[in-house]
Amino acid sequence: MSDAGAPPKDYKDTLHLPRTDFPIKGNLAKLEPRMLGWWAERGIWARLLEKNAGAEPFVLPDGPPYANGHLHAGHALNKVLKDIVVKYRNLAGWRCDFIPGWDTHGLPIEQAVEKRLKDKKIDKRTLSREAFLEHCRAYAQEFIDIQKAEFQRLGVFGSWEAPYRTLDFAYEAQELRELATFARRGMLYRRKKPVYWCLHDQTALAEAEVEYEPHSSPSAYVAFRAGPEPAERFPVLKGREVCFVIWTTTPWTLPANLAIAVNADFEYVFYEAGGRVLCVARELLARVLAEVKADELVLKNARLPGGDVEAVVLDDPRRILAYASGEELEHLTYQHPLLERTGRVVLGAHVTLEAGTGLVHTAPAHGQEDYEVGLKYGLDIYNPVRGDGRYDETVGAALQGLRVFEANPIILELLAERGALLNSKTDTVEHTYPHCWRCRQPVILSATSQWFIPLDKPLAGGRSFRQQVLEAVDGVRWVPEWGHSRIRGMLEARPDWCISRQRSWGVPIPIAYCEGCGEALVSAEVMERVAAAVEQEGTGVWYRTPVKEFLGADTRCASCGQGEFRRETDILDVWFDSACMFSAVLERRQRLPADLFLEGSDQHRGWFHSSMLVAVGTRDMSPYRACLTHGFVVDGQGEKMSKSKGNVIAPEKIIQQYGAEVLRLWVAASDYRNDVRLSDQILQGLSQGYAKIRNTLRYALGNLHDFEPARDAVPAAELLPLDAWARGRLAEVVARVRRAYEDYEFHLVYATVVDFCAADLSAVYFDILKDTLYTAKAAGRARRSAQTVLHEVASALPRLLAPVMSFTAEEAWQQLPGRTVESVFLAGLPQPHGAMEPALAERYAKLFAVRSAVQGVLEVARREKLIGSSLEARVVLTASGEARDFLQAHQGELPALFIVSQVELTEQPGPRAQPLSVAQALGEGSAVTAEVLPARGAKCPRCWVYSEEVAQGREVCPKCREALS
């Protein structure tokens, strides 16, 4: 309106504004599937391996996820971390194949299949073992396919067409060969061990199959008559009947009692009551006496021949005849109340003062800790209970043949008759008790024969297996370092490895038993023979082939000479399955040892642990050189994710809402050594970070639309100073990012790149560059110099980011002018070329310090409505000392750096001059002021910089005139 004359010419099409097909928004939900298809069509993964065919291999095996259910965030975390390693190693020039795998045997699938059969109204018992296993196999394969698709959707590269599965015949066969090696080395033995046993279903149950439910059990306080030792040690007890008092809720286990456990650190008292002396923990004396009820005690005592009849005064200190520590009680003996047997007192740290008497009835066949204490003291794992839940003949005529739960009242009655029961035989206690998950009946702990790998047996060379394993562990690089002490602690304390399971879905244990005497025939040769058959036909061959065919027709039992055998039907622990991965997959298809195992921290007791045991046990070596652990996924508050809390975030949802790329970014940005938080807020923040990086790439690409590196690139030595600075920064970023990958510090990759994009490029370099890029002569030196560096940025960033932001990196790469390879993954990692000259770095550190201070002053002027755009401003500086010389030397560069129209350097500060706090950057004693005034002249319609010539009537400013010429 103000210009009455000719309409202002539109100079917009004389500018070199950014132009690109790289959209500002990722639209990842659409881009990602398209990119996956693009990679697949062009066989990028295969070509990557091919490209590095001759290179040194880097072996990163896949710890197999269990083939059940859809992926959760933990799966995603683990697999993306592996993918980052795989892609980085390949880009950096190693040959790093990734062979995905699945763990397929075991209880959860068995249970899921049983449930399915039930839903289809098929009775499992009508199926043959082989038919049932076929269902399990199909189920596992179904979830392998599901999970495979889900992993691939995350952009994980790997040999997906050739994964390994623990159900592969070759895998199962190799596993049996490892077992054969243990057998050959004499590292396989059989021993009884308590397991959960369902009397109704007559089957062993896994921990996961028992459910604790409220239950009413008998409560019995039982007196065990001590041998002569207490009286020898404590004269005051001489001539008295001394009893150890125990409490039990399972009287039926009393026939299997072999010991009484006490805690070495507790104090025990010998308390006179009703004519005899009861030994209990001092702290529990009052409670015990209250429980056993004085009246009952008196009545029963009355029946004892020669016993005194007297009232019991509860907890009367005068009746405490002696004190003893638990330690002093060790090795004392007692008479079993029901059987002709002498037991002994043992020490156990599991004895507590929470309930009972401080003395624990110990039946090694019927309790986990009883068992462990039994092993320590060399007790027999004596189990008088048969599989059908009835006592065998060793318990005496009164009990033989009884079912254990029915035996409870009878045993109580027998105890009462003998005066050994101190409380009422009808007393009960309410507590939780394990029940069978399927039939809902209470279960028992009962010792059955199991197969073990011994940890402490001395091996060739005199050292124990455990020692060998610990030495191997010491030779591994643990990342983070605490993984070392973690797994060491576990290995030092762990019991022998129980490798047998009473299940169906798994690898059989090819061992035969003599039909005559029950002796086991353990033979490495037989196992090898079975392995060969399994390799061809699968594990079903073990069940359908007569055992003799594997043993040889003339085989006789070494112990009794009989010739008839039956097969073992137990299967191997699934941890043994996956532990053999190093052999079945690495040794055959890659290399042993692996360079790196990478799993969640729970695998210190899982795969890290079991793989180490099998590899040391069969190869005397660690299966991995380094072992990296990540934490667990928790919610935004750091709390565990669980369905009941409703704080679970499924990967699928993240992919839909944000894209797999943001999920990958989450993995990369988090410090995985800690627990990793996942929340909507976190994902939104990452989306922002993603947008920042994306927009940085877009700016660079957009300003390269007319740039051909071969034709237009400016030699490094001829770059303008600011461009040389930016190139130097890029080199630093490349170096730091490469180091971060090398050190497995991926969160520094993301942080470094985002910082670079936001702080160095977007806020400074790109902002300053706009004027040159848009308005300078297209092929002039200034613009080409800038473009040269932008091209380096647009070339380096996608390659640095490809391991993490695979989709976007590839998308950006496709837009890069002059690229010589088709895919970013074939382009290799950028080198840190053009390291920053220290003088250049120092110079720009100073200039940017001044720039930042000036921006503060501009902001004040903007608030006072003196200016809007910074180009409306003229900045007048005064400076003293070194600063003055420095600013004078760079005066020509300052308007561009400040993005203002003019910068003047004067002697006297103006009335509105503000001091700048730049002394730290420019040197002590440097006093600089800045004053913002309106720019001189008028706005150039082309470049928007104010110019006096335009005010004087020229159409455009001199710079534009030059650019347009």
Place this chain on the structure above:
RNA sequence: CGGGGCAUGGUCCAAUGGUAGGACACUCGUCUGAUACGCGAGCGGUCCUGGUUCGAUUCCAGGUGCCCCGACCA
């Protein structure tokens, strides 16, 4: 209950035995030629208690919270 680990603004991460930094978010301002963008300014922090030290966010001890593994429930 035992073993292992972690703790820095609202969020994700840096740094250091000597003034704790960046990004994102938030608030305000600005541009409209990176525009569902860009630029500037502001707000905001070392879990708690002791100890070592001239000085501790950093080293040590204890506590609290959270995570992983295991045990317990006779």
